[in-house]
Amino acid sequence: MSGFFRRFFAPRWQHRDPSVRHAAIAQLDIHKSADRHALERLTHDADASVRREALAQFEDPSTLLEWLTTHDNPELRARLMQLLSGSVPGAPPLKQRLDLLDTLDDRDLLVQLVATGDNQELRLAALAKLDDEETLIQQARDNGIAVVRHAAAERVSSTEGLQRLAREARRDKIVTRKARERLQRQRADAAETQAQQATRQRLLEALEAHALHAWEPLYGARYRHLVREWEALTDTPSDAQERRFQEASQRCRKTLSDHDTEGHAQHQAIQRQDEATRTREALVEALEDAVTSLKQASQLTHQDIDSLRAQQRLHGERWLALSDHYPPEEDIQTRYAEAQAACQQIGDAWDRASTQAQALETALRDDHAAIDDCLAKIDWPHDLPPTPLLHEARQLRNAEAADESTPIDLSALRMDLDKLESQLDRGTLKTASRLYRQLRQRLDTLPNGSRGDLESHLKRLGARLAELRDWRGFVAGPKRTQLIESIEALAEDDESPDAERDRRHRQLVKEWAALGDAAATAELSQRFRNASQRIHAALNDWYQQRDAARTRNLEAREALCEQLEELIAHPDAQADPDVLRQIRDRAREQWQQFSPVPREHAKPLGQRFGHIRHELQTLIDRRATEIGEAKRGLIAEAEALMEADMPSSQRTEAAKALQSRWRELGRAAKGEEQMLWRHFRGLCDRIFAAREAERENRAQKAQARLESMQALIDRFDAWQPQSAADSETLESAVRDAEALEPLPGGRRSEGMRRRWQGIVRARRERLAQLVLAEQAERWTHLRPLLDTHVAADDASLRDEQTADVALPEGMPQDLQDAHTARNAARREGDSETANHVLSRLVVQVALLADEPVAEQEEPLRLEVQVARLNNGLGQAPQPDQELADVLRQLLETGPVASDVWASRVTRFDALFDVIAQRVA
Structure with a gap:
């Protein structure tokens, strides 16, 4: 288009x-x-x-x-x-x-x-x-x-x-x-953010400058103030600002931490110093209590001296150990020196008495005149209780002195003169004045001929006493004025704590009394007394509270003593020394806590508590000794256990039981406990080491069994039986595997067992097939004989006279019997029955070869299966045995016509060939 x-x-x-x-x-x-x-x-x-x-x-x-x-x-x-x-x-x-x-x-x-x-x-x-x-x-x-x-x-x-x-x-x-x-x-x-940034920058600079300063009392407060101002800012700082803040904060925290550590160390040092002071006071009080208790005894024994020297040595060691770290204060050092001097004086007196003990005993027995010489050499302190020997000598000396009309103790006068001179050297005016008056009176009572040089010596000391009195008066005047002003100011002081006012008041009174009568006037004494009375009146409520507290402390100490006495009176035979030691230490702490007590009760209650502590320590030592003996018994049991012939597990359990008993016993004495424990622990370690060695040995053996089992598995995993004779090799391997049992527990052992069982099962199935194949191979050797019998049977069925078939050489016994039965069946047997048996054997071989049967042979198959179960008592027979039985029945079944045999033999050849080829 x-x-x-x-x-x-x-x-x-x-x-x-x-x-x-x-x-x-x-x-x-x-x-x-x-x-x-x-x-x-x-x-x-x-x-x-x-x-x-x-x-x-x-x-x-x-x-x-x-x-x-x-x-x-x-x-x-x-x-x-x-x-x-x-x-x-x-x-x-x-x-x-x-x-x-x-x-x-x-x-x-x-x-x-x-x-x-x-x-x-x-x-x-x-x-x-x-x-x-x-x-x-x-x-x-x-x-x-x-x-x-x-x-x-x-x-x-x-x-x-x-x-x-x-x-x-x-x-x-x-x-x-x-x-x-x-x-x-x-x-x-924006303006606020800019202001906050400026503030943040200012805080950063201030914090960094603060981090460079040394610690001062307001260092932590200043740091926390800067941190609060930083956290109060609402804007978000930059990474650089945050990093600068964290670094400065870390330096500030380090300064604070260092100061806290130093302060903590100082606080610990102060606590240790206070603890050392309290310990020193306890040591001094213990020594003073020991000396006081010793002086209040009636007589002095060797046990008392040993106890005193032990305490002196123990307290001296603790004192030196404390002094190595913390120097003592002057007053406690003075008290300790005096207590040690008192102990040393007692010890020296005891040594002198021990040295002169033999001579004094001889003087008491033979020559009373030598008693004074011995007593002078001993020079026993007059405030110390005498030993029994001294007590006897003094009684004899006093009895002889009572017979003398004019006793003259020139040695005592000389000793008192020396004591007076010593007091003047120390400047104790009041005591020296009192002793001087006593000596003056005693010297005046002596005859002029007996005074000798004592009077001149006393005059010289009297002149020194007058000089000391004048000097004290010269010094005491301003001191008294100062004390009066101080006590009157203290009487007007209403702000100081009552305890501090009382302490200051007692100190002033003590200093006033220490002046004695030097520069003393009635007016000054009255002023001092009036001020002291005003202080007493002001502290009257406090005194009542103090007395009430002392009364409560007294009651608490008495209750503590009663509890400890009850414990000592009824001791637990199984008491733990550690618990007793805790009671002892806690009792000492409570005793120190319940202080002070009224003075009139302090000394007797202290003596009571000292006796209780001694008894409690004795109880602790006794229980520690008993525990030490019991632990030695446990050590002996552990040594016997080492030598006992028993399994290591049983020995270990026994050692654990001994350890439990050891813990339940408690502790022995301090030095003995460590020694016993080292010995006992060494024995237990050896027992446990033996157990570990045995465990390691068992583990090595178990590992060796595992390796052997693995090697056996690997070897038979690669091995396949080639003939029925190889069954012995498999059974030998099974025995070897059973000898390696039991294997150690674990997944590896279970895996080995399952793998070995699978290998054995597969190899046995292979052997069963080989045995079956060998039985099938017998068919080829038996076939010519069967053909010969069939030819003979066929001639017999045609009514021809036939001779028996000759027996081949080398035939097994079961087949020989079957061969004989076949020759007999040829003469007497029924061919129909033989044909039926032959058909049934065909079906049976087909079942053994897992080959299908024809439809018309189904009734025979059922018959064969029932017969197989009946022959095996409910179980099917082994295939090789069943196949051997089939061959035997084939040989003994007759007579069979050649045409019937020809129709069956081809099927037999095929089935036996299937069985023989299955193992290939």
Whole structure:
């Protein structure tokens, strides 16, 4: 067809004239497929009016959105804008337009929707997809809906954008006001941020400077103040600032930690110093109590001296150990020196008495005149109870002195003169004055001829005493004035604690009394007494409270003594020395805690407590000795256990039982306990070491069995039996595996057992097949004999006289018997029965070869299976035995005709060949 005719018969919407195409659009139906295709083509027309009219036929904006991605033109955008904004009839519902808006990414369309949308929700949804601040400012300034303007203005965040809104948003005063408010708030925030940054920088510099300072009392408070100020700032620090803060904080915390560590160490040192002071006081009190108790005894024995020296040595060692670390105070050092001197004086006196004991006994027995000489050499202290020998000598000496009319003890006078001189050297005026008066009186009673140089010596000492009295008076005057002023000031002091006032008062009274009568006047003494009485009156309530506390302490100490006495009176035979030691130590702590007590009860109660402690220590030592003996018995049992012939596990359990008994016994004496424990632990370690060695030996043997079992498994895993004679090799391996049992427990052993059982099962199956194949091979050797018998049977069935078939050489006994039975059956047998037996044997061999049987042979199969079960007493016989029995029955079954045999022998050949080839 020529071009003319094509143009003549073409549709009008394809006309060359745009006006024709425009007019043809009205005749197209968008619901028809061909017309819709034409309209879609016209949306791409070259004429804009045609495109506009064609697009006006489409009312689905989703279709137009798809076209917008492939061919964009102003008419398409205009039609899409009309449909999305809802400005034309036939526009989709609002919900559909909102759903389409979620997929719309075209900025121009979104801006037009915000400006011209027919619904506030539609405009807000379109506005939410716009991020350009310029567009947001334009909508906040020019949009026709106030809510849209406000929403757009809320999203303007830059300072320049807020400034433009404040200048240009003349249409909406609310937008202008909010823009100005937000602008001011941003400026305030910026200023605040800048101020906080400056503050943060200042804090950083202060913290870094503080971290470089040494510790001072306010160091921690200053650091915590800087940290609180840093944390109170609301802005976020930069990484560099945070790093600087953490480094400075770490240095400050290290300074504080170092100081805390040093302070803790100092506190510990102070505590240790206080503990050492308390320990020293306890040591001194113990020595003083020991000396006092010794002096209050009636007589002095060797046991008392040994106990005193033991305490002196023990306390001396503890004192030296404490002094190596903490020097003692002067007053406690003086008390300790005096206590040691008293102990030493007693010890020296005892040594002198021991040295002169033999001479004194001789004097008592033979020469009473030598008693004085011995007593003078002993020089026994007058305040110390005598030994029994001294007591006897003194009684004899006193009895002889009673007979003399004018006793003269010049040695005692000389000793007292020396004592007076010693007191003057120490400056004890009051004691020296009293002793001087006594010596003066005693010397005056002596005859002039007996005084000798004693009187001149006493005069010299009297002159020294007068000089000391004058000097004390000269020094004591200002001192008394000072003491009076101090005690009167103390009487007026109402702010100091009562305990401190009482301590200061007693100190002043002691210092006043120490002055004696030096520079003493009635007026000064009265003033001192009046001030002291005022202090007593002011502290009356405190004294009552103190006395009540002392009474309570006394009651507590008495109750403690009663409890300890009850414990000592009824001791537990199985008491643990450690518990008794804890009771002893706790009792000592409580005794120190319940202090002070009334003075009149302190000494006797202290002596009572000292006796109780001695008895308690005796009980502890006795129990420790008993425990030591019991532990020696346990050591003997452990040694016997080492030599006993028993399993190591039983020996170990016995050793554990001995250890339990050891722990239940408690501790022996301190030095003995360590020695016994080392011996006992060494024995137990040897027992446990023997057990570990036996365990290791068992483990090595078990490992060796595992390795042997693994080697056996590996060897037989690669071994395959080649003949039935190899069954002995397999059985020998099974016996070897059984000899390796029991294997150690574990997954490896279980895996070995399962693998070995699988190997043995597979090899036995292989041997069974080999045995069966060997039985099948006998068929080939038996076949000529069977053919000979069949030929003889066939001749016999034709009534021909035949001789018995000759017996081949080397035939087994069972087949020999079958051969004999076959010759006999030829003469007397029934061929029908023989044919039936032969058919049944065919089926039986087929079953052994796992070959199918014919349908007509199914009754025979059932008969064979029942017979097999009956012969095996409910169990099927072994295949090789059954096959040997089949061969035997084949040989003894007759007579058989040659045609019947020919029909069966081929089947037998095939079945036996299957059985023989199965093992290949």
